[in-house]
Amino acid sequence: MIVGNRKEFGEILEKLGTARRVLVLGCNECVTVCGVGGEREVGVLASELRLYWQKEGQDFAVKEHTLERQCDYEYIDAIRPLTGEYDVILSMACGAGVQYVAEAYKPRLVIPAVNTTFLGVTLEQGVWSERCQGCGSCIVDMTGGVCPIARCAKSLLNGPCGGSSGGKCEIDRDTDCAWQLIVDRLTESGQMERYEEIQPVKDWRTGRDGGPRKRVREDLKL
Amino acid sequence: MRLNYPSNVKVVKVPCTGRVDMLLILKAFESGVDGVYVAGCMEGECHYLRGNLRARRRVEQVKKLLDEVGLGGERVEMFNMSASQGQRFAQFAREMTERIRSLGPSPAKKNKEVLP
Numbered sequence: 001m002i003v004g005n006r007k008e009f010g011e012i013l014e015k016l017g018t019a020r021r022v023l024v025l026g027c028n029e030c031v032t033v034c035g036v037g038g039e040r041e042v043g044v045l046a047s048e049l050r051l052y053w054q055k056e057g058q059d060f061a062v063k064e065h066t067l068e069r070q071c072d073y074e075y076i077d078a079i080r081p082l083t084g085e086y087d088v089i090l091s092m093a094c095g096a097g098v099q100y101v102a103e104a105y106k107p108r109l110v111i112p113a114v115n116t117t118f119l120g121v122t123l124e125q126g127v128w129s130e131r132c133q134g135c136g137s138c139i140v141d142m143t144g145g146v147c148p149i150a151r152c153a154k155s156l157l158n159g160p161c162g163g164s165s166g167g168k169c170e171i172d173r174d175t176d177c178a179w180q181l182i183v184d185r186l187t188e189s190g191q192m193e194r195y196e197e198i199q200p201v202k203d204w205r206t207g208r209d210g211g212p213r214k215r216v217r218e219d220l221k222l
Numbered sequence: 223m224r225l226n227y228p229s230n231v232k233v234v235k236v237p238c239t240g241r242v243d244m245l246l247i248l249k250a251f252e253s254g255v256d257g258v259y260v261a262g263c264m265e266g267e268c269h270y271l272r273g274n275l276r277a278r279r280r281v282e283q284v285k286k287l288l289d290e291v292g293l294g295g296e297r298v299e300m301f302n303m304s305a306s307q308g309q310r311f312a313q314f315a316r317e318m319t320e321r322i323r324s325l326g327p328s329p330a331k332k333n334k335e336v337l338p
């Protein structure tokens with residue numbers, strides 16, 4: 001899923017500027033699961049804003065609404081009647097959702113309330129960890145199911161580097177060295193011969209380096 | 223026991239403090255209360271194992287939020303007591319009432335939301 005962090009309240013206030021009619025817009029997908037932008041978090045942020053403006057003795061209107069998804073036009077379009085009544089939309093979706101809402105409701109101001117951070121997994125309730133950087137050409141079959149691009153600090157394809165020690169990465173003691181994990185997994189599964197294969201320089205054009213990506217599936221089109 | 227505690231304290235019953243979500247506390251402040259405290263069972267004695275420990279973490283989080291918003295985190299607190307400790311219940315009610323009195327009324331009462 002896509003994982004993010006809620007922005008600090010102070011930063012959100014700053015971005016809102018003089019706007020006092022605010023639609024706080026959540027998303028029911030990834031950001032709900034990682035506890036950053038679902039219905040509940042919309043409630044918390046809306047409550048913070050209300051308490052702040054009540055305290056400041058200002059007039060305001062804060063509306064809470066959560067969409068099934070902010071990355072599909074059908075859902076976004078459904079709130080068109082609602083949006084006209086507010087100065088800004090404070091989106092709690094990932095960056096993709098924020099942008100799609102902004103596109104649908106231009107020239108209305110759309111403000112992100114979340115810092116979108118990574119593609120990852122839930123390690124336990126309340127703890128998430130990065131797993132993939134969407135490089136567009138997956139190689140984890142070669143690396144024991146561990147992604148060296150997302151999980152090695154240097155994204156090394158032939159690791160480890162000299163900083164690997166006691167299974168940990170040199171960036172900090174709490175971070176596993178991805179290449180230690182890879183070697184362990186390959187050993188466990190009797191695939192160490194894969195480790196001997198030198199990975200050539202990766203063609204990053206399938207990733208972000210090739211520019212913004214777009215996918216078209218003619219067979220799925222209406 | 224016929225113990226007295228300040229009459230300004232309004233009790234909201236929940237099956238376990240684990241039910242107390244951040245939103246419940248924030249909503250109480252939105253409705254105009256001056257302070258909120260959560261009275262949970264003793265740590266280690268939760269019937270649902272970790273309800274009171276979770277409540278404490280949520281109270282800590284609400285403290286941060288109230289600080290950010292400018293109401294002050296001291297307006298919310300978590301206390302632990304067992305069901306048989308009426309004395310303690312009354313004592314915390316007095317302590318919290320005194321604390322809130324010294325802080326004064328919640329500044330979030332100045333204005334009501336103007337609905338669209």
Ligand code: SF4
Nearest residue numbers: 132133135138139147
């Ligand atoms: S190799 Fe690429 S696609 Fe596969 S997990 Fe890593 S970043 Fe994601």
Ligand code: SF4
Nearest residue numbers: 152161164169177178
């Ligand atoms: S210590 Fe391991 S994870 Fe860290 S940069 Fe080196 S190879 Fe990558």
